[in-house]
Amino acid sequence: MSTTxxxxxxxxxxxxxxxxxxxxxxxxxxxxxxxxxxxxxxxxNAVAAARGPEEAPADADAAIDALAxxxxxxxxxxxxxxxxxxxxxxxxAALGEAA
Amino acid sequence: MRFQDAKPDGRAIxxxxxxxxxxxxxxxxxxxxxxxxxxxxxxxxxxxxxxxxLVWRAMFPTLFGQRAAAxxxxxxxxxxxxxAASLQVADRGEQTRSQFRGAVVEALTERLxxxxxxxVRRERRILFDxxxxxxxxxxxxxxxxxxAEAWDCKWGARGIKADVIHQLDDARTGAASEGGKLLxxxxxxxxRRSCEVRLVRERGPVAIEGIKLIALEGLDRLAGRKPA
Numbered sequence: 001m002s003t004t005x006x007x008x009x010x011x012x013x014x015x016x017x018x019x020x021x022x023x024x025x026x027x028x029x030x031x032x033x034x035x036x037x038x039x040x041x042x043x044x045n046a047v048a049a050a051r052g053p054e055e056a057p058a059d060a061d062a063a064i065d066a067l068a069x070x071x072x073x074x075x076x077x078x079x080x081x082x083x084x085x086x087x088x089x090x091x092x093a094a095l096g097e098a099a
Numbered sequence: 100m101r102f103q104d105a106k107p108d109g110r111a112i113x114x115x116x117x118x119x120x121x122x123x124x125x126x127x128x129x130x131x132x133x134x135x136x137x138x139x140x141x142x143x144x145x146x147x148x149x150x151x152x153l154v155w156r157a158m159f160p161t162l163f164g165q166r167a168a169a170x171x172x173x174x175x176x177x178x179x180x181x182x183a184a185s186l187q188v189a190d191r192g193e194q195t196r197s198q199f200r201g202a203v204v205e206a207l208t209e210r211l212x213x214x215x216x217x218x219v220r221r222e223r224r225i226l227f228d229x230x231x232x233x234x235x236x237x238x239x240x241x242x243x244x245x246x247a248e249a250w251d252c253k254w255g256a257r258g259i260k261a262d263v264i265h266q267l268d269d270a271r272t273g274a275a276s277e278g279g280k281l282l283x284x285x286x287x288x289x290x291r292r293s294c295e296v297r298l299v300r301e302r303g304p305v306a307i308e309g310i311k312l313i314a315l316e317g318l319d320r321l322a323g324r325k326p327a
Binding site (some may be wrong): 029031032035036038039040043057058059060062063065066067069070073074079081082083084085086088089090093094096098099 | 149154
């Protein structure tokens with residue numbers, strides 16, 4: 001069964017949530033993390049709404065796997081916050097969307 | 100309005116060695132002519148955990164996979180060179196690479212501005228008659244009569260803080276009070292969406308319309324080009 005764009009967006013959002021959890025100890029940045037969750041969630045969900053049932057590019061599946069694994073490797077909460085911008089941009093690029 | 104070299108303190112002397120490292124120049128040269136996705140690659144690798152290039156090649160199929168430019172083409176070679184150089188930065192250890200990343204953004208900004216205008220200078224203070232001098236220098240300035248510019252450079256959106264915004268706004272209003280014009284702005288090697296939410300939260304009473312924001316996706320604007 002082929003992977004859809006919606007599947008990959010859901011996995012990218014799950015990777016994003018992992019980073020949000022890692023970032024939790026930085027309480028001073030709670031609002032910023034919340035803001036990032038809002039804007040990047042909206043951007044990725046817009047892709048799913050527009051192209052969700054579409055078959056994803058074959059190499060995008062492995063790209064999102066690698067991205068999720070990298071997000072899971074990050075243990076430093078400050079770096080996790082930095083990666084809250086990077087995960088969506090890489091996911092969008094893999095799906096052929098503008099960063 | 101006058102520009103002046105910043106007085107070197109201990110931090111500046113240490114940082115000058117980082118700025119002069121050939122790897123900083125190499126990464127900046129590569130990123131100056133890169134596409135947006137190649138710049139995202141550079142940011143991810145320099146800020147990542149993995150040091151295995153295969154991980155990054157898998158993560159960026161539009162640069163290294165079947166959808167990428169063919170091997171041997173200038174675009175593909177540039178992707179490979181950015182990956183290799185960014186891994187060298189990542190390999191420097193956490194504290195050093197943090198300084199490297201800042202120096203890379205400054206050097207990149209300098210190169211892009213120099214494509215459009217001149218003279219471009221680094222680490223300069225701006226003095227106004229009857230006003231106390233600011234302590235911190237601006238990272239990159241354009242010291243052109245009638246078209247001066249002052250830019251602060253940040254690796255990530257979290258570098259956008261209230262004091263940075265206030266200093267830029269003060270410089271802009273200082274120039275205006277002397278009847279001059281000074282374009283002020285932030286160059287941030289991070290996604291525009293993230294920069295915008297940060298800027299809105301941190302701006303306080305400052306009217307941010309007077310401050311230019313150049314994020315990762317729009318870096319080519321510094322050079323007067325459209326994004327690649």
